[in-house]
């Protein structure tokens with residue numbers, strides 16, 4: 001295979017039009033990459049741009065389409081729900097009840113469930129109710145983890161080396177008081193968490209964590225780390241929040257908590273829950289969840305015009321039922337492993353300084369030596385090489401987001417043939433680059 005530039009002239013024209021009405025031409029900052037794709041259609045494992053170029057898609061919109069894009073069973077269920085055009089905005093619906101019951105059935109921590117529309121809303125509600133429940137202000141998050149767009153958590157994401165663990169809000173316009181009340185620890189460092197809890201005795205409302213740090217690619221919790229957090233939260237009276245917006249439904253119907261055996265107090269879910277339709281959830285212990293003012297006497301505000309809308313609920317029910325019925329996890333775990341093994345073999349044979357990481361359906365190549373246990377480690381990744389590698393892969397028809405540290409995802413629609421073609425393309429690109 002030779003590296004061939006794809007013709008994207010029509011896409012470029014459309015992108016110029018987008019820039020005339022949309023600041024930067026994209027509706028989420030992380031979508032602004034080179035090359036600028038204008039996507040016309042998504043089907044199964046494939047994306048098609050406006051010029052008709054085809055890409056095997058591993059970006060997977062940051063994680064939702066676990067079944068593959070545009071899945072017929074999910075679409076059918078949504079069409080059916082649309083016949084009743086359900087957004088009553090009063091009381092509840094059968095779809096909401098059915099979905100909440102499904103989540104409770106699968107997710108170990110989910111004694112009670114509330115629906116919302118995005119992962120950011122879910123983490124916002126989880127933190128606010130944790131503060132109300134404990135009557136404390138401070139929360140702890142981990143350097144490099146992402147939990148959504150709001151001021152409570154938008155700090156110390158992809159910090160530069162001089163700002164690791166220090167004052168590093170990720171946006172202008174954030175309230176300094178919100179940033180101050182969110183402390184930052186190192187992923188996998190129980191000692192640091194314990195010291196922080198001791199330095200702020202009876203002040204820490206919650207610890208929020210991605211149980212696998214997928215916003216740094218794939219950083220696994222060390223054995224005992226999540227168990228240790230559980231024990232520290234219990235000891236210090238803080239709420240443990242697992243942000244399973246990425247890991248939930250993708251790694252297991254019950255989230256990573258069902259795999260690792262650690263049960264948090266609250267859990268946030270989104271993304272793979274509805275295969276690409278907008279819906280999310282916050283769930284957890286009854287005694288905490290009953291603080292929401294959906295419950296009589298609850299003191300913590302909970303609202304949202306579109307909460308529990310029929311489209312999201314129907315898509316989530318169809319997705320969860322397929323995950324229950326079909327060997328989806330078996331398939332995506334097998335292909336994920338095949339990709340990781342193949343990439344390791346190629347980089348080993350070509351003597352490229354790389355570490356292939358991942359879990360289940362998630363994979364990525366770091367251009368660095370291991371071990372990879374926290375954000376300080378991933379800072380060693382060669383970001384420019386990562387971006388160049390992915391840009392070259394796009395020209396070969398393989399789409400991984402051309403940004404540093406971004407994970408790739410396999411879906412139920414990916415096949416062995418897609419994986420074989422991908423490995424071939426990766427080898428060609430790596431040979432060109434090294």
Ligand SMILES: Cc1ncc(COP(=O)(O)O)c(C=O)c1O
Nearest residue numbers: 118119120146147148243245246
């Ligand atoms: C772990 C995690 N939590 C929360 C969010 C926020 O979800 P949303 O983009 O749906 O608001 C994300 C989004 O990428 C995420 O990765």
